């Protein structure tokens with residue numbers, strides 16, 4: 001007889017199914033049962049006795065270790081903090097930009113020291129890090145200038161990664177990562193509700209192409225003055241509007257980076273000048289009689305950091321089950337019900 005055990009939430013029933021087994025014959029399996037020890041339960045574990053063969057398909061939480069790169073930066077720091085909140089094993093290293101490591105060797109996240117690994121030594125260091133942390137996933141929030149170099153690094157070392165960094169040649173990045181079959185989640189926005197908004201716009205474009213033809217689009221985005229590039233989120237959303245029939249080039253997106261204008265025009269609170277993301281998309285009909293406006297305004301980094309942690313958990317699950325698909329975006333993570 002074969003019993004195939006399905007994923008959660010059937011685990012309660014699974015435990016009942018297991019009760020008829022002689023527990024002495026199955027000590028290992030019962031010890032690894034998700035209800036007893038969720039962390040240690042591996043996908044596709046197999047257990048046999050004289051009477052019954054049990055193939056366990058469920059995996060509640062695959063074990064992995066997370067290395068958050070660029071923890072000297074705002075998002076790197078926020079993601080590392082979110083990972084600690086989620087009790088994820090944080091690897092005590094972080095890739096950083098070229099710097100003088102004679103002067104600074106570590107960065108601290110919530111009291112945890114992470115050793116800085118600059119580009120000059122990272123290709124050597126990674127072998128040792130992978131040996132010590134065999135189920136390694138990396139998170140990348142570096143800068144548009146560094147994005148291709150970082151992608152090449154993850155691909156070269158076949159290191160699964162979640163990338164929120166914007167900029168670069170997105171088509172080139174996606175095709176390179178897909179061709180290498182390196183497990184990855186890549187998206188310009190990790191905030192759950194913003195991802196849902198993007199999915200909605202995408203569905204509208206697919207279902208009603210041309211629905212807004214003849215409309216004029218105005219896109220205004222405001223971010224902290226240190227942000228050099230145009231919002232990656234705005235660029236992605238504009239793509240859906242173009243598919244809905246609107247003529248618009250991403251170079252027409254209006255960037256607000258001046259603190260005075262941010263406070264007076266965009267109504268950004270002073271306390272958020274160093275970390276905010278305000279986006280407004282306004283669509284007006286050709287004759288000016290109809291207007292639509294969509295807006296998402298975010299203060300701080302928490303929503304993006306939490307979404308990034310969700311993406312790492314999702315990716316760990318896909319790796320554990322040896323998913324045929326290796327490249328994902330945040331809409332995939334949302335659709336899988338993997339966002340808390």
Ligand SMILES: NC(=O)C1=CN([C@@H]2O[C@H](COP(=O)(O)OP(=O)(O)OC[C@H]3O[C@@H](n4cnc5c(N)ncnc54)[C@H](OP(=O)(O)O)[C@@H]3O)[C@@H](O)[C@H]2O)C=CC1
Pocket residue numbers: 069070071072073074075076095096097098099119141142143144146149163164165166167187188189190191226232304
């Ligand atoms: N997907 C999403 O939801 C979100 C995406 N983002 C994107 O994330 C990126 C980072 O944003 P943010 O954290 O605010 O920016 P920051 O400027 O605060 O941080 C960038 C970090 O990257 C480091 N860095 C630069 N080059 C390298 C390199 N070669 N290797 C390793 N680290 C490097 C910088 O180091 P140093 O300072 O020494 O140069 C810095 O610590 C941007 O592209 C932004 O648009 C931001 C928020 C949400």
Ligand SMILES: O=C(O)C1=N[C@H](C(=O)O)C[C@H](O)C1
Pocket residue numbers: 166188189223224227230231232233234276277
């Ligand atoms: O740099 C930021 O801050 C953000 N960058 C992402 C983008 O460019 O779309 C996401 C969000 O806007 C915050």
